[in-house]
Amino acid sequence: MTLVSLPHQAQHPPLPRHMIVCGDDALAERLGAELRDLYRAQVTIVVPPMRVAAEPQVGNGGRVRAAALLSRLQAAMNRAVPSPTASPAGEPPRVMEAALLDEETLTEAGVAEADALALVHDDDETNIRAALAARRLNPRLRLVIRLYDRRLGQHLAQLLDQAAALASPGLDPETLDTSTTVLSDADTAAPALAGTAVAGTSKVIQADGLLLRAVERNPPGRGTVARTGLCTLALLSATTNDPAGAEGSDSSGQDGPLLLPDDRTVGAATGRGTVVLDTVAPAGPALPPRRLTARGLPLGSLFSRRLRWSLAGLAVCVLGLALATWATTERHPLGAAYITLLDLFAIDDPAIGEPAARQILQLLTGLAGLLLLPVLLAAVLEALGTFRTATALRRPPRGLSGHVVLLGLGKVGTRVLARLHELGIPVVCVEENPDARGIPLARRLHVPTILGDVRDEGVLEAAKVQRAHALLALTSHDTTNLEAALYARSVKPNLRVSLRLYDDAFATAVYRTLRAAHPRALTRSRSVTTLAAPAFAGAMMGRQILGAIPVERRVLLFAVLDVAGHSPLEGRTIAESFRPGSWRVIAVDSTAPGERRPDLAASPQEDSPAAPPGLIWDLHPGYVLRPTDRVVLAATRHGLAELLASQSDTRATR
Template structure:
């Protein structure tokens, strides 16, 4: 398998495949010296690791040949540039028509077109008809894969949303002793006693134990531990509704105009530098007016002020017929004007620009409470805002860049928007953080995210926090410190690349991934699998197909062989265009060759199911 990328997703994907895949993995990175290259090089030096490292600036034909794409089973292209990934995918399909392609694309429409094009090329070449080959093209977005978990974590404080078969599901924590509910479908995990109310426990998500979190426990364990431990249940919920139409105020409304004028930031014109510049100009005018009155004998008095101002702004006529003192003062005023006018213009432009930027903000109303504060409107933040708009949650957005990707979307939706730096004093207060229920921080700077969270915690110790942190060690340290300081408040860290890597790894291994449910920094995978050809499933009952801490059958449906798979059938969180699934199958139902099943699996369990090979103990890195 070959991975080509230039950021953390390539590194995390290599770790995923190293943990669950016994095949050779070649990673192509631009440099061996950066953080990601150094970590891949460390894996390469491990005698038990199948990972190789190839350094190349771009994935051109020569690089792909050197990486072994002509002989590869699967190729993942995870560069941050859609065009680079698209070009490399076309080259790879030409070099190896049977290679399984997994492509990272941010532009959804372009990704759908590329997926159809490459799949059509495989059909024309005749490779797609070979039952021994799994020739497929899967276009994934790390952003789309991570957004549902981020939204679920900040909106409900627990669990993860999953959309399949036109229905919406989520993982919900039931505290110890809580009775079962009619919407509960199955037990996904029994949580540790130390953090029984929080699925983001510090225990390894795939390390079973009497006192640790157990994924996919058997029925007896789930029953006996429900009285002493929390449980993570899969719950069916109602559909999300479409985003509300943007709110438009009537332009002729006097009340709206009065409120808008009251919120305009007039105080920017009273900034210190503006007052200093215009104060100096006024002092100069007064001094020149006094000199004109004393030495040039101009009358009346207003003329003593009027003429120096004309001279400063170079608007007066030459004083050729005037007294010598008047001519000297005109020259002095002209030189003063040359020195002062640039300062006046600069201060005015700065104040005007600050006024325009601040006017573009739309601060929340004074009575707003129980809302979500979202910091950052980049790629991830924009998608999170769009997803939050499909719910009933109120949102306030903070973004310091007025040209950020999601600012226009926030204005279109009429969401309260503060175009300021969230780390600046008073900005979180203006977002009414004291009255909010959740804070989601999604900037790309780990240190800045922590600064924002610490400031928010001081203002509102009970606010639910989800922050984007890339570094695993830093994230673990931050979460321990936050939990120790605020034991009654939920604090979670999430990495977009860590959330996306399991889906990319599963797609590379020929699996149909519907979604990923992170538990702390581990995860459960949700996949759809054709029963035919899997001895662990075919001919077995739903109960017999279950494996503790490995896999559980969630739903059973009939495989429609008469229709091709829909192109919307590849991205996590999208509808599966197949016949309906039975989400409460009888334990005794026997799985036949014509069935398709939705599975919840650990990464190790899915690898065992699909390859029949149990990973080495040293490979279980979680």
């Protein structure tokens, strides 16, 4: 595919930016590379020191991980030898070691003059402390914080933005380019991970008030345009039908996926599937966790089936005896029922001297009362046992099949479990740690859960993987995920498998091998950091990122931009603004600038209850984009970086 350049397109390098990334895991490394390679920014990465990681302590897995991160960053610096005339993009990142993210450390990192700061430590408290200190040192700093608790993140963002506004009362709000963005890597990756495990489930981006669905379509025929949705987002890899083919790559070869192609390219493609934007709809507010389950235990869970049949049989017998008493005596129906109950509980006087029918009925009723006592005792014992085990984890039902086996209930696994439960998909979880983050959610949702190591014999069999529809291996260890996937494939060769793997080269090799060995089974390898890093980088550049959709091993971003200052968009029609392979405008905000919701990622109920959605998705190709417009566009990582560069050039010329 040939990229078409728009006329009068600015191609100058952007103004240098100083970005600071503080983290202790792979996300910090990915984010630093994203900022340096795509946005040509000067990056400072602050990581825990290696000597702290080497201390012999129990449970220091996070510190050992930080040491590995520091070693990789130092190796990258040693390999990169910039020339005296190198641009800022060619300079390796500056790496700092710091045990604490206090004001002294942030000052040494240059937070007073920095444009943005990303706090991506795996510990929420560490990120919050550093964010408060950074806001005091530089009120104009753009903050991007990684937090798992979404409600806490909303309150923290409001607090920090308010503190920035009060600290700079004399500055123009347009000049004060400051904001606080709270993101979660688990929320970013969960829709894609859940979608890869379920047949027919769309790739989904959910940002409270906005729901985007991207669906894979069958390969189109020659001369036809596969535009069944609002637009075509991508052409899948040409090696899709090749068992030994790689699942795409970040390279731009002919065999890789083509992101944001034009209609002519889609129509000329044969044997290649497409990814189309199929549904755009507002999403309702998330339900509280307690509303995801029933308010009480159902009768079927409280009493066993045999006990229910016994109680029903005794009730029928008592009803028959009451009718017989009414028929053989001249009593009122209510009186006959009352006499029958007295005989049932052995409270009535013996029927001496009364007719034989009355005496026989009394004996039969007494016998029914004797049978009722053990049944009532069994009901009480079963009810007590049910209530005692109501808070315990459920075991997989005996006849369960067609479910998804989810390995790992950490941060990512918990979000994926919640998403699968919302979709109504049966899930069986496997977790080694009984105190894992997702165990309370699994207990509250009554999801069957197996406590044990997936590498132990019999654990996957207990999860009934031989009857499962898909396997999601989301533990934090690549080798554990791979071992579980290989064993599951040996039990069920056609099982759908989705692996969480960190290293791209390792993931590609695993994908190709599994696909060659099992060509009829779906295999996917996903990296949480690969999905999350573009969203964090876009937020650091001041762009509102709604989410990311994986297309094989590449990522397509959905961002919100103001048209003003972007020369490739301002004053151009929708058709002219489309850059194949880079970006495409998919929606325009029709509301007036003063009435717009400030955050499209927030639900309308939280942001502005009275403001209806103002996004127009069915765009006319001849509509001219005005400087006051705000648009939602789909862009590649390079395309979004190029748009930001054009905005920097416009500001520089002014």
